[in-house]
Amino acid sequence: MTTELSTDALAGLLDQARQDYAALAARGLKLDLTRGKPAPEQLDLSEDLLSLPGGRYTSADGTDVRNYGGLQGLAELREIFAEVLQVPAGQLLAAGNSSLELMHDCLVHAMLSVVPGAESHWVDQERLAFLCPVPGYDRHFALCERFGIEMIPVPMTDAGPDMDVVERLVAEDAGIKGIWCVPKYSNPSGVSYSDETVARLARMETAAPDFRIFWDNAYAAHHLTDEPVEIADLLGACASAGHADRAFVFGSTSKITAAGAGVAFFGSSPANVQWLLANNAKRSIGPDKVNQLRHVLFLRDADGVRAHMERQRALLQPKFETVQRILESELGGTGLASWTVPKGGYFVTLEVPEGCAKEVVARAGQAGVVLTPAGATHPYGDDPQDATIRIAPSYPGLAELEQAILGLTACVRLVGYEKLLAA
Template sequence: MSTLPQSSTPAVDREAAAADYAALLDRSLSLNLTRGKPDPLQLDLAQALLSYDISDHRAADGTDCRNYGGLKGLPELREIFSGPLQVPADQLVAMDNSSLALMHDTIVHALLSVVPGGTQRWTEQGDIAFLCPVPGYDRHFALCERFGIEMIPVPMTAEGPDMDVVAELAGADPRIKGIWCVPKYSNPSGVTFSEATVRRLAEMETAAPDFRIFWDNAYAVHHLTEEEVEIPDLLAACADASHPDRAFVFGSTSKITLAGAGVAFFGSSPANVEWFLKHAAKRTIGPDKLNQLRHARVLGDTDGVREHMARHRDLLRPKFDLVESILERELGGTGLATWTRPQGGYFICLDVLDGHAQEVVRLAGEAGVALTPAGASHPYGRDPQDSTIRIAPSYPGLAELEEAITALTVCVRLACAEG
């Protein structure tokens, strides 16, 4: 996505923009683009999970899935997602539905117990910090705020976080214990990390011996085109660079099967997995293995996941195409905004003229179109340029989406005219 020139504000017909906005208010819209939720038709793709006969409740290894135990999760399900998440099956843990919960717990474990390669619990080391590529995922930032972890913004490039900045900061400051990464089809920019970026993350020297990459591979199989973009294997790269314990990998089926009733995954080195399971065992006796069994049988294998996600793509691609066509029609060539054209994931990142994103969101809200708050894509909710707006096209139907995006463009024109 190109950067908007800020030297002069493009001319906007204020009267026409105001008239369009007044007409928008008269329509009393009630539309919501705040979160990247699957729409009901996407959820219907996994309806077989709700009707699957689970009376045969034994897993492939004979485990009675009705009972306690099996903290690591079912081997057959871990095998299915080993390839997509790039984690050997015996180093992959399958838990309950939320990868966010696993990230939360992993931070708690690191705060309260020494991670492999470390010498002290994070709570014993004074103030700690995470590097936060921006624009980024607001729920990652919320976890840092929850635990009082300082957030240090790092600019995103077309190849991932600016690795010159990352390497300099992580190499100089032992307070920096981690970096948040959404490596494929990043939230919200859609950027996919390059081979060079992954290699430098694995190889760079860090001042903290217990530095960790929180590798949230949320969109590992969420392609919007027939080209299935791939990323290098981070765990292998870390092992090759003699930093085998550096990466924590997270993923889930939340946007694959049922968002509220899926399976989440944690993957890492053997030492990290042993550490994680040791502490997870204090919190739970085991995950919902019946749900895992249903997933394994309905999805079948990795090819079954790929075929399932192709059906998701058929539902999502028209929505992304619609958003891009409306933005191009209404804002193309105006100099008021630029936007991403992602190959996968769930978001489009709209950048408006500096200093106008909050006003655009406010105007849209008053017109009945709810957007993610401006600034949510930055730590502490503060976007220094006040320019980034995240668009989540997945949930509304096409007719509602067309109304919402057209309304958004009206708000962009009015905000820039008045600014």
């Protein structure tokens, strides 16, 4: 961070920042931007879901959804989300409400049973590591920590993970068993993977014969503009490249309908689907098919999903526009920050001067604006540059959000000008 401003000019800017911060602290705010949760108004869009299935308890094939069975989930629901998630319906599994549970289970099953193409259980192998594009999703990193899986950071680019780095690492190290990917509107950068990135992930040579791409397509339908981003079909690309078993695709309705009562999905090759079904049969007699039928009746088809997400967008887009407006008005031209302008998803990434993120988050918290901890966007909670802050605009109302972002920018200016004057 450099500036052409004189010491006196910086001192004046710092004095104003201190006044702004004091005024912020005096308001006694209690604002929370820590998680990307749907707002109550978004959840209200799915209120009719809770009155379904309205006395109907039979699926399209005549199954009584109140009873046991149906481990793969309702066929009609899988048909709806096959297009959304780019997975053939026959290779898609509809489960409970949490895709994170499915990712957890896939890791557990891979460690305790043999995935297709593997030579042994992962837990029996000498080394187990995952590539982690950064900035990335803290819950992915938490799963790795939970199971003692080593995490290797990989830089993100505007087209996805740096594939030169990825290809080099996976080609030389058989201990690297997977990579975490949020391919569309990534958490937290908003980056969508280019067609070339998808193709390289599918065709790259890996030292591990059982390498897996954990493709967390959490924001597949979560657009914020009139020009929805479309990504290439990873599952098809892997099959065409001769690596049909490489991709594990995950998705859910958690930020589409009711976050606490949605449906999660797993898609992959026929061999991988049978592997997961066989393992899941030991832990479940079937998912909540009543809830799955509710979603079928509520959403109806893929066009119904798109129409519903347009209503979601109408609520979210003004919030993201508010964030962009305030960041530009308060920090534009200062040299103290840069930020992403996502076309979808749930987050904005704010980059502050190196060594400042933790202090910015701490000062904001002291003034009543609670943010995701600095470092959460990196493995082990350690951002080596201490520069990345994740903003989650979805939950607060517009007035509260405006106060929170104004407060955040005041903290950025305060910490940034302090650092410049101390240099």
